[in-house]
Amino acid sequence: MVNKAPKLVGNWPGGIADLESWLYDTLVDSQFCAQGRICKQNGSWGVNDQSKWKMDILVESLPGGVPQAYNAAREKWMSLITGDLPAVSGSGITNQDDCAMPYPATIDDLHICAVDKEIDGLYGVLGSAQPTNYRSGTGTAVTGNMVFDIADIEWMVNDGIWEGVILHEMGQ
Ligand SMILES: [Ca+2]
Numbered sequence: 080m081v082n083k084a085p086k087l088v089g090n091w092p093g094g095i096a097d098l099e100s101w102l103y104d105t106l107v108d109s110q111f112c113a114q115g116r117i118c119k120q121n122g123s124w125g126v127n128d129q130s131k132w133k134m135d136i137l138v139e140s141l142p143g144g145v146p147q148a149y150n151a152a153r154e155k156w157m158s159l160i161t162g163d164l165p166a167v168s169g170s171g172i173t174n175q176d177d178c179a180m181p182y183p184a185t186i187d188d189l190h191i192c193a194v195d196k197e198i199d200g201l202y203g204v205l206g207s208a209q210p211t212n213y214r215s216g217t218g219t220a221v222t223g224n225m226v227f228d229i230a231d232i233e234w235m236v237n238d239g240i241w242e243g244v245i246l247h248e249m250g251q
Pocket residue numbers: 198199200201202203204205228230231
């Protein structure tokens with residue numbers, strides 16, 4: 080959980096605007112989506128790529144959300160994490176996350192569901208994130224769930240900290 084904290088801005092070497100230059104996988108529309116939401120996923124979602132550590136994301140935004148920022152944060156994490164982990168069968172995971180899309184058949188290497196919700200209005204709580212499933216043995220995260228307060232997204236975008244906050248929460 081994060082509260083409004085200007086110090087978040089300075090936590091990311093290179094600056095938040097530089098994140099756009101990391102992008103190499105665009106977002107596409109998801110097949111399943113709750114009414115009134117904008118649902119996106121990375122183009123390589125569900126693909127088993129053993130050449131690198133990969134994060135798959137579902138972003139289920141409300142109007143006013145900024146799904147592209149999640150992809151920028153995702154690719155920043157992918158650039159920071161080296162190696163590869165064993166893929167995990169998504170059908171073996173029984174606890175559902177907050178997303179309308181089900182898990183992919185293959186999770187390689189980490190699957191994150193990010194949704195916008197009404198939480199507590201402007202400021203206060205901005206969002207929260209937690210791992211929801213782990214690999215047996217190594218204990219590395221397989222799935223995670225992120226929630227952001229739709230009331231806070233506009234000012235975070237305007238202040239230039241939105242991507243930084245997502246990055247911070249993905250690291251939880
Ligand atoms: Ca809030």
